[in-house]
Amino acid sequence: MLRSKAFSLLKPIPLMSGQSNLAYKFIHPAIASHGHCCHRRSVDYRQRYKTHPGSAGGRTISAPQTKVMAEEELPGVLILDIGGAHGVLENLAALLKKHFHLITMKEFLQNKKEMSKKIQSIFVFECRPTIDRELLESLPNLKVIGNSGVGVDHLDLKMISSFGVKVTNTPHAVADPTADIGMALMLASARRLVEGCQIALSPDTKYFAVDWLGVEVTRATLGIIGMGSIGYRVAQRARAFDMRILYHNRNRRRKEEEEAVGAHYCEKMEDLLQQSDFVMVVVNLTPETHKLIGKKELGLMKPTATLINISRGAVIDQDALVEALQNKRIRAAALDVTYPEPLPRDHPLLKLSNIIITPHIGTATVQAIRMMTEEAITNMLAVLNGQPIPSEVFPK
Numbered sequence: 001m002l003r004s005k006a007f008s009l010l011k012p013i014p015l016m017s018g019q020s021n022l023a024y025k026f027i028h029p030a031i032a033s034h035g036h037c038c039h040r041r042s043v044d045y046r047q048r049y050k051t052h053p054g055s056a057g058g059r060t061i062s063a064p065q066t067k068v069m070a071e072e073e074l075p076g077v078l079i080l081d082i083g084g085a086h087g088v089l090e091n092l093a094a095l096l097k098k099h100f101h102l103i104t105m106k107e108f109l110q111n112k113k114e115m116s117k118k119i120q121s122i123f124v125f126e127c128r129p130t131i132d133r134e135l136l137e138s139l140p141n142l143k144v145i146g147n148s149g150v151g152v153d154h155l156d157l158k159m160i161s162s163f164g165v166k167v168t169n170t171p172h173a174v175a176d177p178t179a180d181i182g183m184a185l186m187l188a189s190a191r192r193l194v195e196g197c198q199i200a201l202s203p204d205t206k207y208f209a210v211d212w213l214g215v216e217v218t219r220a221t222l223g224i225i226g227m228g229s230i231g232y233r234v235a236q237r238a239r240a241f242d243m244r245i246l247y248h249n250r251n252r253r254r255k256e257e258e259e260a261v262g263a264h265y266c267e268k269m270e271d272l273l274q275q276s277d278f279v280m281v282v283v284n285l286t287p288e289t290h291k292l293i294g295k296k297e298l299g300l301m302k303p304t305a306t307l308i309n310i311s312r313g314a315v316i317d318q319d320a321l322v323e324a325l326q327n328k329r330i331r332a333a334a335l336d337v338t339y340p341e342p343l344p345r346d347h348p349l350l351k352l353s354n355i356i357i358t359p360h361i362g363t364a365t366v367q368a369i370r371m372m373t374e375e376a377i378t379n380m381l382a383v384l385n386g387q388p389i390p391s392e393v394f395p396k
């Protein structure tokens, strides 16, 4: 009773805090009747916040209803992989606490009988922890798993759905920072920034720039494999570098979208691979994209081309990549993701000079993790409140 009263105060419209400069995604009234495809039509709150700070469609934006009841009476959220001593994560926990009774795994395990009934949602921070059948069996009132991050390849969607539990993700919060990392990796690899930095820091100051020449990104051809919201934002950025942009996607984008960034569709991925100076992989990891880039695909790339991966490690056949880099079949690779993460210290990829590897930092910004948490909260509340869910993920 109490819960439904509280939720009736949580209106399905603007959820943005003007005071703290936080940008919440909110459900646009126009999508209210569009069921599960509403995530495609939902409002990009980063964009909206930029253009209408402090307001949404003429309305004053107020923070989501904070506590209207005692913490124990709020719906329980089990948090995975967040409870540590790290200050940033504590801040995220504080955001969750405004709407949920936070239950850590430790608390759950200590008092399983009482806690299991309370837990209605699980908040998964990033993609590390996995959720198994045993955990789901022990949570009779679980309704939603709010994944913070866009990739849900770490979750068994079919199994979760068989428990009647919904899964949501945060595509809006991740798009810009992940596209930024794609650009950063492309530029760093092209201009050999990491090597340059090592040279500048080394005690031996004698170096000859001509010994380690880079290549230029400006006016080069960029091939984007996977033109979803992240890929599209990469294209927007690449346009500022006068790049020729090719893309390959399951579904061709609308003509206006292609024109807006000057992107050319390649129906065959082979065509993109053969023509691109930089190939950026931005697809979701699914059974269809597992090892999408292998020996054959690397063999089609130009010897002067660079491969950049900001999606998931397993979309590239890493053994084939090692071989291609060792034999200089391609110029270089720049990876934000590998398989596994981190790579074992003796992995051959780590021994190569023509590679840059970053430790999966696409969304590792102060802004992104906060927005991801807020987006996840909005999703989870929508499920619990029986409202249209901004970003639900469905099993195939």
Ligand SMILES: O=CC(=O)O
Residues within 6 Å of the ligand: 127, 148, 149, 150, 151, 152, 174, 362, 363
């Ligand atoms: O890797 C990051 C994400 O899935 O959002």
